[in-house]
Amino acid sequence: MNDISTSALFAILALLIMLSAFFSGSETALMTLNRYRLKHLTKIGHAGAIKAAKLLQRPDRLIGLILLGNNFVNILASSIATIIALRLGGEAAIAMAAGLLTLVILIFAEVAPKTLAALHPERLAFPASFVYSPLLRLLYPLVWLVNGIANALLKQLGVSPDDNNNQYLSQEELRTVVMEAGALIPKRHQRMLLSILDLEKTEVEDIMIPRNEVDGIDLEEPIDEIIKQLQGSPYTRLPVFNGGIDNLVGIINLRKAMYALTQGSLTTDIIREITDLPYFIPEGTPLNRQLLNFQRETQRLGLIVDEYGDLLGLVTLADLLEEIVGEFTTDPADSVQDVQPQQDGSFLVAGSANVKELVRTFHWQLPTDGPRTINGLIIEYMETIPEPGTSLLLKGYPVEILQTQDNAVKLISIQPGMRRSGADTTL
Incomplete structure (x- = not known):
């Protein structure tokens, strides 16, 4: 040096x-x-x-x-x-x-x-x-x-240098990554990715059409009425039953029915021949699993049954895809069935309206971990079937019962703009 x-x-x-x-x-x-x-x-x-x-x-x-x-x-x-x-x-x-x-x-x-x-x-x-x-x-x-x-x-100290495989993200961590992506992922794509992550938390009953609202072909009806129903149906597949939804025959593809109609007369026997076997889905099936089941079984429509084999409702592939991409309609009032906005800012809502759909579409702060319908939510709170004219404060929203029928609430009026804080009350 x-x-x-x-x-x-x-x-x-x-x-x-x-x-x-x-x-x-x-x-x-x-x-x-x-x-x-x-x-x-x-x-x-x-x-x-x-x-x-x-x-x-x-x-x-x-x-x-x-x-x-x-x-x-x-x-x-x-x-x-x-x-x-x-x-x-x-x-x-x-x-x-x-x-x-x-x-x-x-x-x-x-x-x-x-x-x-x-x-x-x-x-x-x-x-x-x-x-x-x-x-x-x-x-x-x-x-x-x-x-x-x-x-x-x-x-x-119990530490090994080979323990370097903990590089996987949990579902909640992946959710955070998607939400924090910012401009790298467009907002619409973020919502779709988050919806995919939520599929396993939602069951087929949450998005099904209840059995009392299932539109189908009754073979006991006159053939002219059946043909008129087939020609005017907005669906591509319909259940076929004999005298009632519990006597299920199968599922008919309207393309086959229209083709048979163009080849000649359409009869109940021909309808039975072109009807496919029904595809049943056990209740409680998560949507992520059902999406794979639809793909594996090449099905687009399934009938949900409970543990006793009783029919609960119907779910389609389109319903499931809407849980990922959102409603196919652009008007929020049309994206949830049986919801009619009024000039005074209130909404007329059918008792069968799905609570999660209302929350997702209108951002109302209603509980989604309980009953699936507005009717179920009101009956659970009141512990009785209310009479028409009954008013209540449901999760802060003023609600008036307009119509009850067949032991269920059929129609209510709700005023989201007048939401108040405080406990639920009956007026």
Whole structure:
């Protein structure tokens, strides 16, 4: 060292501080890389991403290599700073040189590069991976020795370097990622992705058409009435029954019926021949599973039955897809059946209206973890079947019972604009 000039020592010291900044910044950059973006870049063949991903397969080795380099250059820098201090000021300048070097390393080799790396990890991580890959092969024996001692200590604490597979997102974490995507994912696509995540929380009964509202073909009706019903139906498939929905014959495809009608007269016997076997769905089936079942069974319509085999309702593939993409209609008042807005701001709502549909479409703050219909919600609260003219405050919304029939609430008037805070009351 005595043969090296002071100016050369200053140059070497500056170089060592730069190397220290490189090691510190690249460590932060590599450790803060987005693992899922890294996998994507690796799949498309990004060279830096491929090398970085390979290094991160064993982070203990990568950290060992970086710390070896960082500590080596920092110790060497401290030694050179001591020599410079002795040359310029003697032993009295050593303490000042140590303090000044600590401040310089802290600012220029730690805080600044690590902050830059945290904000732009890919800018530092990918170029650094080209340096660390050959350096790791060169210093592997020393890295292996250091890691072996460190890993032996960690194993005493129950930690293994092989436990590096906890890189999966839970459903709630994935939901947060989608919601925080911002402009990267359009709002409509965000809603669709969140709806897919919610499919397993919703059962087929939540979106079914109840059995008392199922539109079907009754073979006991006159054939002229049946043909008129087939020609005017807005659906492509209809249940076929004989005298009642419990005497189910099957499901008819209206295309087959119209083709048979163009070939000649359509009779009940021909309808029976072209009717397909019904497809039954057990109650309680989650929508995500039912979507796969529809695909596997190549079905578009299913009949929901309870544990006793009794028919509960009907669900179609279109109903299920609407849970993902939203209603196919654009008018909110038309997107929920049996809802009629009034000029005074109130709504006429059928008792069979689905509570979740009302909440999703109109953003009313009604409970969705209880009864599925407005009728069920009111009866659960009142614990009796109300008479027409009864008024109540349901979750803060003024509600008036307009019509009851067949032991059920058929029609109500609700005023969302006059919602009040407080407990439910009957007026």
